[in-house]
Amino acid sequence: MAAKYVRQLDKMGRVVIPKDIREDLDLKGRHLGVYEIGSGRGIKVINEEAEGEVKTLDRYGRIVIPIELRQLLHWEEGKQVEIKVNNKEVIISDQSQVCAVCEHEQSLFPVKSKYLCEDCLEDGNLQMSNRWASKLDSLIKEYREHCRNALNFEDPEDIHQARVKGRRIEALLQFLNVSSHHEIFQNLKEAHKLLGAVRERDVLINGFEIRAQEEENQNLADVYAQVYQRVFKKREKHRKKLAEKLPEVISERFYDQWNAFVEDNIRQYVMALNIKQRLDVYEKRFNQAVDGFNEVSEEKGRSSKKALKALHDVRIESKYLRYIYKYLDEIYEEDFQEQVDFYEKLQDEFGNINDLKDWLDAFEKHFDKLESKKKHKKAVKQQMQDELAEKMNQVTIETKSN
Incomplete structure (x- = not known):
């Protein structure tokens, strides 16, 4: 399972991307897109060379999560989030977002306060x-x-x-x-x-x-x-x-x-x-x-x-x-x-x-x-x-x- 980090949102809606992830993905000075994953599961940060609504890391490795996304996810100041890498994308989500049965991380569906993967849900x-x-x-x-x-x-x-x-x-x-x-x-x-x-x-x-x-x-x-x-x-x-x-x-x-x-x-x-x-x-x-x-x-x-x-x-x-x-x-x-x-x-x-x-x-x-x-x-x-x-x-x- 890929390394995971836990960080906290500050009052400006910023979160620090861990140094290991910044260096592995070469994020310093890059234009970054911030998008919702879907189903209220979190957001993804991707490296993209495009014009428009993009973000960059500050000198402390922090990225601002747009207020619209924070409101959508009900993330407020002090929120603990989990950060990991998946297919060269930085995934920022609620902690322990894995299948409650098998602990797989892919194809998750929210079920009450937990998540189930597609296979376990089908079963x-x-x-x-x-x-x-x-x-x-x-x-x-x-x-x-x-x-x-x-x-x-x-x-x-x-x-x-x-x-x-x-x-x-x-x-x-x-x-x-x-x-x-x-x-x-x-x-x-x-x-x-x-x-x-x-x-x-x-x-x-x-x-x-x-x-x-x-x-x-x-x-x-x-x-x-x-x-x-x-x-x-x-x-x-x-x-x-x-x-x-x-x-x-x-x-x-x-x-x-x-x-x-x-x-x-x-x-x-x-x-x-x-x-x-x-x-x-x-x-x-x-x-x-x-x-x-x-x-x-x-x-x-x-x-x-x-x-x-x-x-x-x-x-x-x-x-x-x-x-x-x-x-x-x-x-x-x-x-x-x-x-x-x-x-x-x-x-x-x-x-x-x-x-x-x-x-x-x-x-x-x-x-x-x-x-x-x-x-x-x-x-x-x-x-x-x-x-x-x-x-x-x-x-x-x-x-x-x-």
Whole structure:
């Protein structure tokens, strides 16, 4: 490695070129050009016989660095700089401007407060792409297993987990800026819709069954039981559709497309990813959803349909952020657990409210077809409305920046 010297800028913006370098390059009395290297890395001093903006060394071997360059590089009086020779050019730069991994000095790219050479940067990009590919492949394998098991209808949790894994895959692809028009997205969304029709009724059946069992008033318990039975019948229709359509949507062709996407395309998305910029977009969207909920709640009331819809939007944004932070934590090995916990808490809290809203919507849909006295049906409806209003009045949301 070539000899390096450390010198300090004086108040006039001058720096002493070491005697060894002055003599080796015969700089005394020469016209010298001073230029920025690029990417904020420093400057180069070259021996050139040209008219125009040139410098010469003074009798102490000092050269004045133009103020425009000092401002560009944020170099002020007292700045310690490193001086060396490269291809007969005097390189004046910040100290230790070498690759943080291999210590090479050529083809450097600034990465935060350090530099990486082209080879190490390429290797790092490849490793990061492989991490993303590994995480997505792990999710798609779990998704595939749950989709297969879901068609047996033996455990409702398989349908639930198939939806969860599919939603997480969508969240990560969106974060990578994969187009929503990509065919993979279309298949995932269609499958999510089919799975959702069954899952929503599983939740309704479970909710009304528990309410029927826990209700002390037998007349009201009978109302809950009737809704449970009606939803149960509806679920069978959606199960049949799921069994018929899901294998067509999430087919072997879909998995072939997935494998081709991960193998051929994932790297370009990872290399183009600006994590902070993307997180800022998602955090801003979440904050806007929170502001929207607060505005609607104040204008229309906490229990209004618009407020419930606005709260659902907050929940969706918190769900995506929870997924994203969780996997960024794993892929980049950074500590995002605080963010994961924050959004998971919101998701769980608002999920309970959303379930109650869905139960109330389902009840209203079946209201006229229930074979119970109107006063009993109204009492059940009032129960759920009061419970929902109480939960909505307890909602407080703080915005959070990354």
